[in-house]
Amino acid sequence: MSIETKDITVEKVKTSKIDQVDFDNLTFGSVFTDHMLVCTYKNGAWEMPKIAPYQPIVLDPSSKIFHYGQSIFEGMKAYKDKNDDVFLFRPLENFKRFNISADRMCIPQIPQEYFMDGLTTLLNIDKDFIPTKDGSSLYIRPFMFASGNGFHASPANEYKFIIACAPSGAYFSGKVKVLIEERYSRSANGGVGYAKTGGNYAGQFYPTQLAVEKGYNQVIWTDDTNHEFIEEAGAMNIFIRINDTLLTGPTSDRILDGITRKSILDIAKDQGIKTEVRKITVKEVVEAAKDGSLKEMFGTGTAAVISPISGFGYRDTDYELPELENSYGQSLKKIITDIQYNKSEDKFGWRFKVEK
Known part of the structure; x- marks a missing residue:
């Protein structure tokens, strides 16, 4: 199920908010990039991923995520070196674990191409949000949840896969x-x-x-x-x-x-x-x-x-x-x-x- 970058629909923001980001004072996971990746599972199959402006998610009150907790996530980072090249760290391990979590929560697996090609497309679009200050990085949050409706205690028939990103400073928790x-x-x-x-x-x-x-x-x-x-x-x-x-x-x-x-x-x-x-x-x-x-x-x-x-x-x-x-x-x-x-x-x- 291979896809190419050209197959991913991209809707860019009209005005970037990057000028509002204080890259010298980033707190963990509280400032977000311009875009996010969204992919919908419907009628027994995953639709083509889309890149859209970062925005709220609209859900029906009966969406099963609210009632039966079908949700999974991952935590990853993107790093930028002195040559402005961008790197991930063992991303296929995150992808594999994501689908292991999906199986356990009775959520359909996401294809590797959707996960990886969608992520790299998103990173190239929002590359300027990746901090360069020592110890900082772009935190990446892939997540998936039941968006199908109904109060019946059963797996949902629709799901959302989303990747959102947050530029973050060095994470010093102290001892x-x-x-x-x-x-x-x-x-x-x-x-x-x-x-x-x-x-x-x-x-x-x-x-x-x-x-x-x-x-x-x-x-x-x-x-x-x-x-x-x-x-x-x-x-x-x-x-x-x-x-x-x-x-x-x-x-x-x-x-x-x-x-x-x-x-x-x-x-x-x-x-x-x-x-x-x-x-x-x-x-x-x-x-x-x-x-x-x-x-x-x-x-x-x-x-x-x-x-x-x-x-x-x-x-x-x-x-x-x-x-x-x-x-x-x-x-x-x-x-x-x-x-x-x-x-x-x-x-x-x-x-x-x-x-x-």
Whole structure:
């Protein structure tokens, strides 16, 4: 089902809003480009993608997204180098995961050509919105939702696939203090934890709010059965360094197959860092904190790449992590971002140039 750029209908804005964008003071995900990609699934097939001015979406009150939550999304970034060339980072991994999420939420898959050709067309049109300030990028949000109408509890017969973009500055979350959660669960075996669906994130807000009220920034999620194993950190995958070994949990029904997570594992191995992908118990992390062998904890994800954790709370006790001059987290983040911004060799073949 191949398409060409000429097959995509393009309606450009009459007047660009780029002059209103303060590229020196960009907050994450709050300023948007001139255009968006829209594609409709109707009568059992995807219609041809369209590029349209960024605008509100009009939906009937009975649209099933409002009632049964059929929605998925991805998070990606576009980077511009010193030669004004534009790059994506492992975009086919996002595309594959997008359709994995679609299957789990009983949403029709989007063809690769629609996803990739539509995205590259959109990026070429809104290329000037990609920031060039160090650490900044264009955040890309592909998403899909049930637009078909009806109150009956069943999958919709119509869907919308949209890609919207937001120029964003460097994402500095600072070091965060987290609380190991023992009551609430992010997901369960056989559930939708591995899918990027809106309900997964909505369900995190309340437990996280409770943790914030206790003085923490975020929650570390544990398994839904006995809360015995470390699983994720907020909306990010988690890595834990005990002595010189970097640990992360295996992906499952409950844990998202993070693209940054996979990349960090490959880079760490290439750098000679010992890694282990296995279940990590809360008990061993607490004991490592007590005996000093716990060196680092950090979350990984598209927005922040790596978010260092300064300490954690567990059963009314706080544990602080040491300040390291040459942490794994810092060195791994530099390597991955240098690849993303075309500042270094890409021996892994992850960088994807957006052709003009």
